[in-house]
Amino acid sequence: QQQVKQSPQSLIVQKGGISIINCAYENTAFDYFPWYQQFPGKGPALLIAIRPDVSEKKEGRFTISFNKSAKQFSLHIMDSQPGDSATYFCAASTTSGSRLTFGEGTQLTVNP
Amino acid sequence: DTAVSQTPKYLVTQMGNDKSIKCEQNLGHDTMYWYKQDSKKFLKIMFSYNNKELIINETVPNRFSPKSPDKAHLNLHINSLELGDSAVYFCASSPRTIGRGFYNEQFFGPGTRLTVL
Numbered sequence: 750q751q752q753v754k755q756s757p758q759s760l761i762v763q764k765g766g767i768s769i770i771n772c773a774y775e776n777t778a779f780d781y782f783p784w785y786q787q788f789p790g791k792g793p794a795l796l797i798a799i800r801p802d803v804s805e806k807k808e809g810r811f812t813i814s815f816n817k818s819a820k821q822f823s824l825h826i827m828d829s830q831p832g833d834s835a836t837y838f839c840a841a842s843t844t845s846g847s848r849l850t851f852g853e854g855t856q857l858t859v860n861p
Numbered sequence: 862d863t864a865v866s867q868t869p870k871y872l873v874t875q876m877g878n879d880k881s882i883k884c885e886q887n888l889g890h891d892t893m894y895w896y897k898q899d900s901k902k903f904l905k906i907m908f909s910y911n912n913k914e915l916i917i918n919e920t921v922p923n924r925f926s927p928k929s930p931d932k933a934h935l936n937l938h939i940n941s942l943e944l945g946d947s948a949v950y951f952c953a954s955s956p957r958t959i960g961r962g963f964y965n966e967q968f969f970g971p972g973t974r975l976t977v978l
Binding site for chain 1: 955967
């Protein structure tokens with residue numbers, strides 16, 4: 750049972766463009782929504798995370814937008830750079846559990 | 862360096878063999894995990910231990926057995942390896958302790974690429 754659906758599966762963006770990756774979840778008990786970034790040959794690493802008490806969180810060029818009523822959240826990468834090329838995973842969990850439920854991943858390629 | 866480390870990084874073996882992957886974290890975390898990442902990059906949790914106690918045991922073949930000698934180590938032993946076991950296996954840890962309600966940031970190791978021939 751896939752509780753977090755992520756799209757698109759792959760994304761190609763030109764340098765300087767905006768990359769947008771979307772996720773939708775089913776479990777209304779989720780209250781922590783992180784994004785992980787994975788470079789080839791490396792393990793995933795936390796990029797940015799949001800809790801449902803805010804609708805947006807920004808860290809540098811990375812922004813999470815959160816829509817609680819629609820049970821959707823998205824990652825926006827402004828001024829995308831070739832160094833941003835990686836696989837991005839959205840995830841969700843509850844504070845009372847230790848399990849992170851990951852989306853399927855999005856392979857982002859930023860062309861120079 | 863403080864980190865989650867795994868050995869070996871690459872493991873190539875024949876079908877039917879038994880192999881182990883070791884994981885160590887020096888972050889002082891309470892919880893450790895094993896994930897399998899398939900060729901489509903999907904991350905599937907396999908097991909999780911909290912202070913040496915098994916807390917997540919997903920539906921994986923019983924050929925896979927985790928062992929946690931202490932809270933800094935979580936090893937994965939695989940018996941009778943099959944072609945379908947070929948994947949990248951990630952160990953992770955998090956500071957979360959059940960009951961404290963910390964948000965669950967997980968720190969991943971570099972992965973072990975297992976190839977079964």
